[in-house]
Amino acid sequence: MANSARPFGLKAISNNGVVKFGRYFAPASLASLGINTPVNLGGTSNSTNTINGQLTPAGTIPSIVVATGGDTNKLLGSIVGFEVLPTDLFKAGYNAASTARIVYVADDVEQEYAIVDDGVGTLAITDVGLNANLTMGTVDAITNIDSSSLDTTTPAGDATFQLKILGLLDEPGNEVAAYATWKVKINNHVLANITTGV
Numbered sequence: 689m690a691n692s693a694r695p696f697g698l699k700a701i702s703n704n705g706v707v708k709f710g711r712y713f714a715p716a717s718l719a720s721l722g723i724n725t726p727v728n729l730g731g732t733s734n735s736t737n738t739i740n741g742q743l744t745p746a747g748t749i750p751s752i753v754v755a756t757g758g759d760t761n762k763l764l765g766s767i768v769g770f771e772v773l774p775t776d777l778f779k780a781g782y783n784a785a786s787t788a789r790i791v792y793v794a795d796d797v798e799q800e801y802a803i804v805d806d807g808v809g810t811l812a813i814t815d816v817g818l819n820a821n822l823t824m825g826t827v828d829a830i831t832n833i834d835s836s837s838l839d840t841t842t843p844a845g846d847a848t849f850q851l852k853i854l855g856l857l858d859e860p861g862n863e864v865a866a867y868a869t870w871k872v873k874i875n876n877h878v879l880a881n882i883t884t885g886v
Contacts, residue, residue, distance in 0.1 A: 691867040695804040695825060697724025697834030698766035700794035701871070708796040709768050713739065713749040714789045721783040722827035725767045725834040726755035727793055729878050739790055740773055752793065757822035757839065760848045762878040765795040781832035797880040800873050802857050807866040809840035819849030819875045838870055850876045
């Protein structure tokens with residue numbers, strides 16, 4: 689049975705029963721954000737003392753930007769949730785463009801993720817241990833899920849590639865073929881040292 693061509697972004701998966709996350713500020717200058725959207729540090733922090741009615745002293749929450757796919761582009765992690773908007777409870781898993789918001793990001797350097805490959809090529813079991821980059825997607829306003837995927841054209845030992853391929857995700861129906869779901873961790877992490885693929 690063929691894999692389903694349904695990318696879901698960079699999805700944090702349980703590491704021994706735990707997914708660690710940090711609190712970050714998404715400025716109103718960003719495009720729409722969804723669950724599993726890959727992000728990086730934004731190089732600044734919140735500039736006001738209140739965000740959506742919540743007291744948040746200026747300078748206390750680092751900002752994020754939507755990640756950029758490709759070699760040398762660092763990653764922080766992926767979005768796992770949003771702080772509730774008191775004025776719009778229906779946006780619990782989605783943040784529209786031009787909306788300042790507090791978001792929760794799986795940012796631990798040891799965090800593992802699941803990601804669907806882009807189906808352009810077919811990864812092989814011999815690609816496990818190599819590094820690869822992201823193919824950036826968009827956020828579906830209905831499902832609230834990001835569509836970023838694993839770039840199948842890039843697996844190599846380059847130390848500056850974004851993700852390290854740990855193996856095929858062990859789940860029913862997942863097989864080594866186009867649109868497979870892979871287990872990865874961030875190789876070029878903004879909070880850690882980088883390593884060369886094996």
